Structures are given as C-alpha cells and as structure tokens.
Amino acid sequence: xPIDLGSLLAPEHSAxxxxxxxxxxxxxxxxLPELAAQVRAGEVIAHAARLVSHARRAGVPVVHCTAExxxxxxxxxxxxxxxxxxxxxxxxxxVGSPSASLVPELGPEPGDFVSSRLHGVSPFTGTxxxxxxxxxxxxxxxxxxxxxxxxxxxxxxxxVNLGYSVAIVTDAVAGVPPEYAAAVLDNTLAMLATRVTVDxxxxxxxxxARDDRLRPS
Numbered sequence: 001x002p003i004d005l006g007s008l009l010a011p012e013h014s015a016x017x018x019x020x021x022x023x024x025x026x027x028x029x030x031x032l033p034e035l036a037a038q039v040r041a042g043e044v045i046a047h048a049a050r051l052v053s054h055a056r057r058a059g060v061p062v063v064h065c066t067a068e069x070x071x072x073x074x075x076x077x078x079x080x081x082x083x084x085x086x087x088x089x090x091x092x093x094x095v096g097s098p099s100a101s102l103v104p105e106l107g108p109e110p111g112d113f114v115s116s117r118l119h120g121v122s123p124f125t126g127t128x129x130x131x132x133x134x135x136x137x138x139x140x141x142x143x144x145x146x147x148x149x150x151x152x153x154x155x156x157x158x159x160v161n162l163g164y165s166v167a168i169v170t171d172a173v174a175g176v177p178p179e180y181a182a183a184v185l186d187n188t189l190a191m192l193a194t195r196v197t198v199d200x201x202x203x204x205x206x207x208x209a210r211d212d213r214l215r216p217s
Contacts, residue, residue: 009142009201012137015063017123017142017145018052020145021048021103021146022102026039029098048145064112066117068117095116123151141155142196142201146174149175167193170196
C-alpha cells in the first residue's frame with residue numbers, strides 16, 4: 001500500500017531530528033574525515049539546513065541530537081571503536097567546545113531544541129528525547145544527519161520501538177563507504193522508515209500551508 005506522505009509528514013505531528021551534524025563529526029574539526037568527505041560530496045549540510053529552515057517556518061520542531069563528553073570523560077565509556085574515535089582529544093567533543101557545536105549552517109536557532117548524550121551511539125536511550133517529542137505531540141520523526149553506518153539505524157530502531165513513525169531524508173544523510181550507505185538505505189532502513197527527499201517533505205508542508213490559507217476562518 002502506498003504511503004500517504006501528507007498524513008505521515010503533517011506538520012502538526014512531525015519533528016525534524018538532525019543527528020550529529022557537529023563540527024567535530026562532519027565539520028571543520030571532524031575526527032572522521034571519510035564521513036565528513038561524504039557529507040561534503042552529498043551536500044548533506046546544505047540539504048539539512050534547507051529542511052530545518054522550512055521546518056521552522058512551518059512550525060515543525062527541530063531537534064538537534066548531539067554527542068559530547070565531559071572534560072573528565074565520566075559517564076562516557078569508550079566501549080566501541082566509534083566511541084574511541086569521537087573521544088580523541090583535545091578538545092575531543094567536550095561539552096561547550098567548538099568541536100561539540102553544531103555546524104553553523106544549522107544554528108541552533110532560539111526555537112530549536114538540543115538533545116545531547118554522553119554515551120552510546122543513538123539518540124533516545126538515556127536522554128529525554130522521547131519525553132520531549134511526546135510533550136510536543138510528535139508522531140513522526142524526520143531524520144537527517146550521520147551516519148547511515150550506525151547512528152541512523154539506531155535512531156530508526158529506537159523510534160519504531162517507541163511507537164513513532166520514521167521518515168529518512170535520503171539527501172540529508174550520509175555514511176561510508178557510499179555503496180554501503182546506499183545498501184543500508186535500501187535493505188535496512190527501508191524496512192523501518194519511509195524514504196523521502198527534502199523536496200518531498202517541503203511539498204507536503206507547502207500543501208498543508210496552502211490548505212490552511214484556504215480554510216474558512
């Protein structure tokens with residue numbers, strides 16, 4: 001059965017999540033250069049910035065899901081190779097440091113939310129993200145960012161397990177190598193989420209805005 005994007009992406013119950021689009025992950029201070037290169041090649045930041053800009057105008061919440069560490073690394077076990085890479089210092093994604101900050105194209109703007117975590121590789125476990133989204137009346141999460149290797153898979157699985165619908169914005173995500181990232185989209189995330197483009201999402205929001213303007217007051 002075809003997915004009704006108008007219902008799935010309705011602005012009144014959708015939120016955009018950006019995943020680890022931070023200076024120390026994909027920006028000028030990236031410790032994962034291959035991933036940062038794929039982000040540049042796919043213009044992921046530009047696409048994500050366009051999406052969040054329209055989300056703000058449409059009244060859709062924007063939540064930046066970030067990873068960071070205390071200066072003493074307490075609460076952040078280095079229990080996997082990816083965590084070891086992110087923990088490289090200095091400053092090593094330390095809270096408040098330039099490497100932990102969002103890439104400037106994304107803000108954050110005053111109305112945005114930031115959901116940070118000190119441990120793990122996905123955004124829901126051990127954070128208040130689920131409670132935040134529920135308090136905002138969110139039923140669909142619109143996912144962007146990195147990476148298709150790990151974090152976005154974790155995001156989608158956690159979101160589905162918690163009862164959310166997931167839309168993956170295919171031109172605002174990246175992974176390495178690119179052939180593997182494409183395979184994840186086709187063979188893993190396709191089972192968990194609806195794949196959309198930035199233009200698909202904006203078309204739905206524009207339709208809703210037009211309907212609102214035409215509705216009698």
